[in-house]
Amino acid sequence: MEKTHINLWEDCLEIFKDNLPTEQFDAWFKPITSISFDGRTLKLMVPTSFFVEQLEEKYMKLLAPTLRKVYGPKVQLFYQYDTVAKDPTSSVTIESSRPSPAVQPHSVNPFKTDVVADFDSQLNPRYTFENYCGSISNKIARSIGEAIASNPKCKTFNPLFIFGPTGVGKTHLIQAIGIRIKERNPQSRVLYVSARLFESQYTTAATAKPSRINDFINFYQSIDVLIIDDIQDLMRKTATQNAFFHIFNHLHQNQRQIILSSDCAPSEMMDMHDRLLSRFKWGMTAELERPDLDLRREVLTQKASQDGLDLPCEVIEYIAANVTDSIRELEGIVVSLMAHATVLGKEVTLDLAQSVLANAVKIQRKTVNFEMIAQCVSDYYNIEPDQLFTKNRKREISDARQMVMYLSKRHAKMPVTAIGARLSRTHATVLHACRNIEERLSLEAALRDDVSKIEASLTC
Numbered sequence: 001m002e003k004t005h006i007n008l009w010e011d012c013l014e015i016f017k018d019n020l021p022t023e024q025f026d027a028w029f030k031p032i033t034s035i036s037f038d039g040r041t042l043k044l045m046v047p048t049s050f051f052v053e054q055l056e057e058k059y060m061k062l063l064a065p066t067l068r069k070v071y072g073p074k075v076q077l078f079y080q081y082d083t084v085a086k087d088p089t090s091s092v093t094i095e096s097s098r099p100s101p102a103v104q105p106h107s108v109n110p111f112k113t114d115v116v117a118d119f120d121s122q123l124n125p126r127y128t129f130e131n132y133c134g135s136i137s138n139k140i141a142r143s144i145g146e147a148i149a150s151n152p153k154c155k156t157f158n159p160l161f162i163f164g165p166t167g168v169g170k171t172h173l174i175q176a177i178g179i180r181i182k183e184r185n186p187q188s189r190v191l192y193v194s195a196r197l198f199e200s201q202y203t204t205a206a207t208a209k210p211s212r213i214n215d216f217i218n219f220y221q222s223i224d225v226l227i228i229d230d231i232q233d234l235m236r237k238t239a240t241q242n243a244f245f246h247i248f249n250h251l252h253q254n255q256r257q258i259i260l261s262s263d264c265a266p267s268e269m270m271d272m273h274d275r276l277l278s279r280f281k282w283g284m285t286a287e288l289e290r291p292d293l294d295l296r297r298e299v300l301t302q303k304a305s306q307d308g309l310d311l312p313c314e315v316i317e318y319i320a321a322n323v324t325d326s327i328r329e330l331e332g333i334v335v336s337l338m339a340h341a342t343v344l345g346k347e348v349t350l351d352l353a354q355s356v357l358a359n360a361v362k363i364q365r366k367t368v369n370f371e372m373i374a375q376c377v378s379d380y381y382n383i384e385p386d387q388l389f390t391k392n393r394k395r396e397i398s399d400a401r402q403m404v405m406y407l408s409k410r411h412a413k414m415p416v417t418a419i420g421a422r423l424s425r426t427h428a429t430v431l432h433a434c435r436n437i438e439e440r441l442s443l444e445a446a447l448r449d450d451v452s453k454i455e456a457s458l459t460c
Helices: 005-019 022-028 049-058 060-071 139-150 170-184 195-207 211-221 238-253 274-280 293-306 313-322 327-344 350-360 370-381 385-389 395-410 416-423 427-441 445-459
Strands: 033-037 041-045 076-082 091-095 160-163 190-194 225-229 257-262 284-287
Touching: 005 033, 005 060, 022 049, 022 327, 049 060, 049 076, 049 327, 139 160, 139 170, 139 284, 160 170, 170 190, 170 225, 170 257, 190 195, 195 211, 195 225, 195 238, 211 238, 238 257, 238 274, 293 313, 293 327, 313 327, 313 350, 327 350, 370 385, 370 395, 370 445, 385 395, 395 416, 395 427, 395 445, 416 427, 427 445
Parallel strands: 041 076, 160 257, 160 284, 190 225, 225 257
Antiparallel strands: 033 041, 076 091
């Protein structure tokens, strides 16, 4: 039996649900309904024009491939919404601003360097110093970044290596440096690229004709300011590391600025060539710490102002007190509040904030320690706690042990050396376990469900 357009959209919703946190799915995808699909043109009903902006800006990397998978590669997306709430006569239909894959321009060699005017720095114009909130937790890193941006010829801080946990503003800061440099010297060849894209480009070049590797190397050696995000993603990528080593040497020897970010310090990196790690330490290594209370308040105030949302003081204080780990989480809470206020037509109150936070973050009501984590994991997987401390390599025991390591680092805030000591493992083994869980979480919905349930048992 052929599926209807409603059935097809339900298939899409299942994919979105598996790949998004519950609060994001509920806020941005659950309210959307399918109007029609004629074999090529898909029309979706969304609550407001604000939904269109959010989907196009923040969720297209998930939305576009999902639509192509479910509806076919030539699908064209249109949005429909009422400009006056609950008044169908005010309905308008607009096409997605992203071009259909079927009409994408012919691909060209991305490593050509002869036309400066066509050079795309890949910088996000929103990530400026002007809207980068500062406090004692990021003062050193920000000061060094501004010094580099103000005087690119000074290579005291070359390379600049910024590290810190997820969501503390690393991407914003390193792009702000590039934007400031471009503002002062528009002809400067500044390039921002993620380590995964760098690795993908290298792999593509390596599998093509031999000249493409030379094009790849020559292109990157022509850059004036190279900014690579999440450099830890090159771990275990031996061939890509070798290519980057030669690019790094060329840029450094020719007084070109190199800026790198990572979720860990160079000393904690595994499976990265020693010769690269030593070069990461040549310039300046600066840590971005988790946001302190003042920074959390400033982020909330600024984000609300940018989105035109009026946040009462008591709401700001409540969110700042309970969302402590990540700037990204803080911004996500503001977006969720706006979605709820827009869709439900409600004022933003403390009650609404408490409701949103209850679904978005785990508010700790007791101190979590290693013993609690080991017990909760053992109970969840139905194994004896003592088995976690043995040399048993059975899959179910090994997976549970890795889960204990991951949650101990995440919730008990234990150093990896301390976690290793409790389990009679090396710190390198703990790091590997934590990274393995993090990588699997992005791919396995079942594992995300396991983590969510174990975390709930920890905080209840």
